[in-house]
Amino acid sequence: IRVIGQSTADFVVFNLRNVKERFDQARTKVDQGKIYVTTGDLLISKFNNVMMTIVKDTYEGTHDMEKGMCSTSFYKKWGDKIFAIYGATWKKLGRKRGAAPKHGCWENLARALKPWKVLKEDVPSPLNVFQTMVINGKxxxxxxxxxxxxxxxxxxxxxxMDCLVGISACPEGGRGRDLKVVIYRK
Incomplete structure (x- = not known):
């Protein structure tokens, strides 16, 4: 699968044969001893199985596995506080206060995965492809x-393994852009 874009892609993976087995941020980080993944790294399931391998990564930044995903309740509850924290960065990115979307990645993924009987509470924290977070080490x-x-x-x-993949083009506080996904078959 190839994910192409100029926006954050909230990326989740399930075992197609057993959707209770899903991508796990913590196991992915612990099993590889780092918090960022790139070419050659693995996406690990909650059952400690390798789900996917990253075979090529052309992004100059890092892909986030700390922040989680946005949601309607996140924007409603934390909108002003988040703008206070990230406001300067958001302004540089063209975001405006009060421009929060009516839905977030969590709702997008829950709706997309529902036909496979994935409950909304079982949507895992994603690999945020193309989202670089700066983390203070101390x-x-x-x-x-x-x-x-x-x-x-x-x-x-x-x-x-046979995978069910869910991807949300993040609304990014009202500034999100489309993604392109190409699926390759053997």
Whole structure:
């Protein structure tokens, strides 16, 4: 599968034969001893199985596995606080206060995965492809980086089992852009 875009792609993976087995941020990080993944790295399931391998990554930044995903309740509950924290960065990205979308990635993914009987509460925290977060090593404080994908930026992943993949083009506080996904078959 190839994910191409200039926006964050909230990316989740399930075992197609058993959707209770799903991508796990924590196991992916612990099993590889790092918090960022790139070419050659693996996406690991909650059952400690390899689900996918990243075979090519052309993004200049890092892919986030700390922040989680946005949702309607997130924007409603934390909108003003988040704007206060990230406001300067959001302004540089063209976001406006009060421009929050009516739905977030969690709702997008829950709706898309419903036909496979994935309950909304079983949508895992994603791999945020093309979203770079700056993390303070001492305090753990996070902020968005100004790194944005350039046209043609992509990540290629190879399925290591039969997978169900869900991808949301993040609304990014009202500034999201379309993604392109190409599925390759053997």
């Amino acid at each position: 305090s753990g404080a996070m902020r968005y980086a100004m790194i944005r994908p350039k046209p043609g930026t992509h990540m290629d992943l190879r399925a290591e």
